Amino acid sequence: MDLFTNNAATDNLLPYDGEVIYHGILLDTKEADHFFNVLMQKIEWYHDKSVIYGKEITTKRKVAWYGSKDFSYTYSGYTRIATPWIEELLALKQLIELYTDSMYNSCLLNLYHSGEEGMAWHSDGEKDLVDNGSIACLSLGAQRRFDFKHKQSAEKKLFDLPNGSLIEMKGETQKHWLHRIAPTKKVTEPRISLTFRQMK
Ligand SMILES: O=C(O)CCC(=O)C(=O)O
Ligand SMILES: [Mn+2]
Numbered sequence: 001m002d003l004f005t006n007n008a009a010t011d012n013l014l015p016y017d018g019e020v021i022y023h024g025i026l027l028d029t030k031e032a033d034h035f036f037n038v039l040m041q042k043i044e045w046y047h048d049k050s051v052i053y054g055k056e057i058t059t060k061r062k063v064a065w066y067g068s069k070d071f072s073y074t075y076s077g078y079t080r081i082a083t084p085w086i087e088e089l090l091a092l093k094q095l096i097e098l099y100t101d102s103m104y105n106s107c108l109l110n111l112y113h114s115g116e117e118g119m120a121w122h123s124d125g126e127k128d129l130v131d132n133g134s135i136a137c138l139s140l141g142a143q144r145r146f147d148f149k150h151k152q153s154a155e156k157k158l159f160d161l162p163n164g165s166l167i168e169m170k171g172e173t174q175k176h177w178l179h180r181i182a183p184t185k186k187v188t189e190p191r192i193s194l195t196f197r198q199m200k
Contacts, residue, residue, distance in 0.1 A: 014148065014157060018173030023099045026138070027164035036140040038088050039192055045111055050076030061117045067106035071199045073128050082106055089194070092138060096196055100168050102134040104196035112144070115187025118180065121149060124197075125174040133198035134170040139163065142189035149178045161193075 013020040027035065045062040065073055066089055067082030074080075085093075093104055112118065124135055137146075139161040146167065148157040161167060169179070181193075 013159060014173065014177065015155070017150065017176035018169070019171040020148065020157075020159075020173060021100075021168045021170070022159065023166040023168060025162060025164045026095060026099060026166050027140075029163060032140050032164035035088060035092065036192055039109070039140070039194075040111075042086055042088065043109060043111075044083055045109075048076075049078050051078075052076075059117075060113065061119065062111040062113075064109045064111075065106070066109070067199065069105075071106055071128070073106070073108070073126070073199065075124075075126050092194060093196055096136045096138060096166060099166055100134055100136050102136070102168075102170075102198070104134075104136065104198055106197045106199045108195045108197060110181075110193045110195070112142075112181065112191045112193075114190060115142070115144070115184040118144075118183035121178040121180045123151075123174040123178050124169075124195075128199055130198040130200055132171055132175075134168055135174075135198075136166060136168045136196045137161075138194040138196075139165050139167075139191065140194070141191040142187050144181050144187060144191050145184070147180050147182055149180075151176055151178060 013022055043064045045064050048059040048063040050057050065080040065082050066085055071082040072079050089107055097103055143160055143162045146159045146161050
């Protein structure tokens with residue numbers, strides 16, 4: 001796997017109150033497609049659940065939760081227990097750690113079967129996560145848009161996430177900004193995102 005030379009990315013994509021770093025495309029199309037296919041097969045995908053206004057919702061999007069030990073992660077009203085790493089996730093974790101210069105002990109994966117599936121506005125500020133830690137998000141498959149909205153000013157910043165690319169959120173991003181994957185009818189192909197996280 002060749003490392004690109006742009007791994008010193010320092011430009012902050014956010015104007016204030018947080019840091020979002022775009023590290024560029026880490027995997028070429030062939031490598032990204034390879035990992036996409038392997039993860040489709042090997043990951044223990046399941047439909048996510050959340051409680052919204054007291055009602056239990058099951059998402060069309062699938063998720064999976066992996067980690068270095070059996071971490072409990074509670075979000076949207078449910079607790080998930082991490083599955084042990086598989087070798088491909090460990091290889092991707094190692095690669096991403098080189099780019100971000102941070103270490104991760106867990107990964108929440110998302111599988112969007114098409115553009116009609118997205119993720120609503122939220123921030124990843126759960127108490128289980130290291131405060132102001134790094135979340136590194138690798139995209140595989142269809143290009144999707146990643147939107148940020150400031151919690152007070154409502155200012156928005158929109159970014160495209162191409163196949164094989166890595167974006168990182170850190171600092172006070174989760175405290176001050178919401179993010180989402182907007183649903184779109186324009187995208188018909190699936191996408192996997194791997195969000196490497198730092199659990200306490
Ligand atoms: O799919 C993505 O790129 C983002 C997913 C996300 O925000 C999350 O898993 O918390
Ligand atoms: Mn998130």
